[in-house]
Amino acid sequence: MRQPNLRGHLAVLALLITPLTSAQGVQLADAVTPEGVRTHMAAFQRIADEHNGTRAAATPGYAASARYVERTLQRAGYRVRFQPFTITFSKTLAETGRTVRDGSIDLSPVVMEGSLNTPASGLQARLTVPTDPLGCAPEDFAGARGTVVVVERGVCTFGVKSQNAAQAGARAVLVYNSAAEPATEAFSGSLGDAPVTETVPTAGLTRAVGAQLLEQLERGVVRVALDLRVSREQRQTANVIAESSASTSPVVMVGAHLDSVPEGPGINDNGSGSALVLELALELAQTGDVGRVRFAFWGAEELGLLGSEHYVSELSPAELGSIRAYLNFDMVSSPNAAPFVYGDPALTALFRETFAAQNLTLLPDSIGGASDHAPFEAAGVPVAGLFSGASGTKSPSEARSYGGRAGSAYDSCYHQACDTLTGTATPTAERYLDLMADAAADALQSLLRSELAVR
Numbered sequence: 187m188r189q190p191n192l193r194g195h196l197a198v199l200a201l202l203i204t205p206l207t208s209a210q211g212v213q214l215a216d217a218v219t220p221e222g223v224r225t226h227m228a229a230f231q232r233i234a235d236e237h238n239g240t241r242a243a244a245t246p247g248y249a250a251s252a253r254y255v256e257r258t259l260q261r262a263g264y265r266v267r268f269q270p271f272t273i274t275f276s277k278t279l280a281e282t283g284r285t286v287r288d289g290s291i292d293l294s295p296v297v298m299e300g301s302l303n304t305p306a307s308g309l310q311a312r313l314t315v316p317t318d319p320l321g322c323a324p325e326d327f328a329g330a331r332g333t334v335v336v337v338e339r340g341v342c343t344f345g346v347k348s349q350n351a352a353q354a355g356a357r358a359v360l361v362y363n364s365a366a367e368p369a370t371e372a373f374s375g376s377l378g379d380a381p382v383t384e385t386v387p388t389a390g391l392t393r394a395v396g397a398q399l400l401e402q403l404e405r406g407v408v409r410v411a412l413d414l415r416v417s418r419e420q421r422q423t424a425n426v427i428a429e430s431s432a433s434t435s436p437v438v439m440v441g442a443h444l445d446s447v448p449e450g451p452g453i454n455d456n457g458s459g460s461a462l463v464l465e466l467a468l469e470l471a472q473t474g475d476v477g478r479v480r481f482a483f484w485g486a487e488e489l490g491l492l493g494s495e496h497y498v499s500e501l502s503p504a505e506l507g508s509i510r511a512y513l514n515f516d517m518v519s520s521p522n523a524a525p526f527v528y529g530d531p532a533l534t535a536l537f538r539e540t541f542a543a544q545n546l547t548l549l550p551d552s553i554g555g556a557s558d559h560a561p562f563e564a565a566g567v568p569v570a571g572l573f574s575g576a577s578g579t580k581s582p583s584e585a586r587s588y589g590g591r592a593g594s595a596y597d598s599c600y601h602q603a604c605d606t607l608t609g610t611a612t613p614t615a616e617r618y619l620d621l622m623a624d625a626a627a628d629a630l631q632s633l634l635r636s637e638l639a640v641r
C-alpha cells in the first residue's frame with residue numbers, strides 16, 4: 187500500500203528501492219505507532235513539570251531530557267555519546283517599561299539579543315524621535331542626547347540604529363514594529379555584530395505601542411521609565427548522538443532538536459520530533475538495519491541551531507561525505523496541524539508516498555534555514571523534513587483539505603508555556619503525528635533498502 191511510485195527524474199531512485207511489501211521483514215511504519223511516540227512526549231512533559239516547566243538548553247530540564255534519551259536508547263542496545271559544546275546562557279532579570287504620567291502606557295518592551303543593560307535601578311528619561319523615523323543615519327539623532335529614542339523598524343539593522351543613538355548620546359532605543367507586521371505583534375531582535383560598547387540598551391515594541399507613544403509625543407513631553415537587564419554566562423550543553431555498536435559507513439542521519447524555549451515545556455516544539463526520532467530508533471533496533479543509521483538529538487537549536495552547527499563543524503570531509511542523507515523532524519504534533527514538507531526532491535518524494543496513500547498532498551514549506559537540517563544542507567548533504575506548522579495561520583482551503591480550524595494558528599501555543607502534552611492531544615494533532623510517523627518510518631526504511639542512494 188505504501189509502495190513508492192516514483193516517475194520521471196526519480197526513475198533511478200525507483201529502481202534502487204525494493205518495494206516495502208517485500209519479504210524483507212517488518213514494516214517499520216507498522217511498528218512505529220503514535221502511542222509509542224506519545225509515551226516519550228509524556229516523559230518530556232513529566233521532565234518539564236519536575237524542572238520549572240522548561241527543557242531549554244543548559245537548564246536542568248534539558249539535562250534530564252538528554253538522560254532520558256540516553257537511558258532509553260542504551261536499553262535498546264545503542265551506543266550513546268554526549269557531544270558537549272559551550273553556549274552563552276542568558277536570563278532576563280528585568281524587562282519593563284512604561285510612560286511616566288497619569289494613565290501611563292505599559293510598553294511591554296522585548297530586550298534585544300546583545301543589548302546592554304540599563305542601570306540596576308532602571309532609568310527614566312524624556313522620549314524623542316529621530317528626524318527620520320527609521321534612524322538609519324547618525325544625523326537623524328540630533329537632539330537625542332540624554333533621551334530614550336523611539337525608532338521605526340526597517341531599512342537598516344537594529345545594531346545600526348542603536349549605534350547611531352549611542353553616538354548622539356542617547357540613553358536607550360525602543361524600536362517599534364514596521365507597518366508590514368500585525369499591530370499587536372511583539373518581536374525579538376538582535377543587535378548582531380554591532381560592537382556592544384558602541385550601542386545603548388535596545389528593545390522592541392509592538393507597532394500599536396509605538397503609535398501610542400508617537401501620539402503622546404505630538405501632545406507634549408513624554409517621559410519613560412525603562413528597566414532592561416539580562417545576565418549572560420557561558421554554560422555547557424550537549425548533543426546526544428546514538429549509533430549501533432555494529433555501525434558501518436555510510437549512514438543516514440535522523441535528527442530532532444531536544445531543547446525547548448525557556449518559556450515552556452516544548453512538547454510540540456520539539457518534544458514531538460524528539461519523541462518520533464526516539465521511537466524510530468527503538469523500533470529500528472528490532473529490524474537489524476540499525477548499523478546504517480545515526481540518530482541525533484540536538485541541543486540549543488532554539489538559540490540558533492547551535493548544536494547541529496557544532497556537530498557539522500566538527501566533521502572531517504570524509505565523515506561528512508559518509509552522511510548520505512539527513513532527515514529532520516521539528517514539530518510533528520501541532521494542535522491545528524497541516525502537513526508541510528521541505529528539502530531535497532528525491533528525499534521528500536519518500537515522504538509523499540505515505541500521504542498520497544491517504545489522498546493527501548504535502549504542502550511545500552519555505553522553512554529555509556529555520557531548523558537543524560540547515561547546517562547539513564549548507565555542507566552539501568541531501569536533507570528533508572516534515573513539519574506540522576507553527577505560528578502561521580491555517581487558510582480556509584487548507585482547513586478543507588486537511589481538517590482543523592481555518593483562521594487559527596497551526597500551533598497557537600508555539601514557544602509558549604501552553605505547548606503541553608494536553609495541548610498536543612487534539613484529533614488533528616494526533617492524525618498528523620500518526621501520518622508523519624508513518625512517513626518518517628517509510629522514508630527511512632526505503633533509504634536503507636536502497637543502500638542509502640538518494641540520486
Ligand SMILES: [Zn+2]
Nearest residue numbers: 455456516517
Ligand atoms: Zn523547533
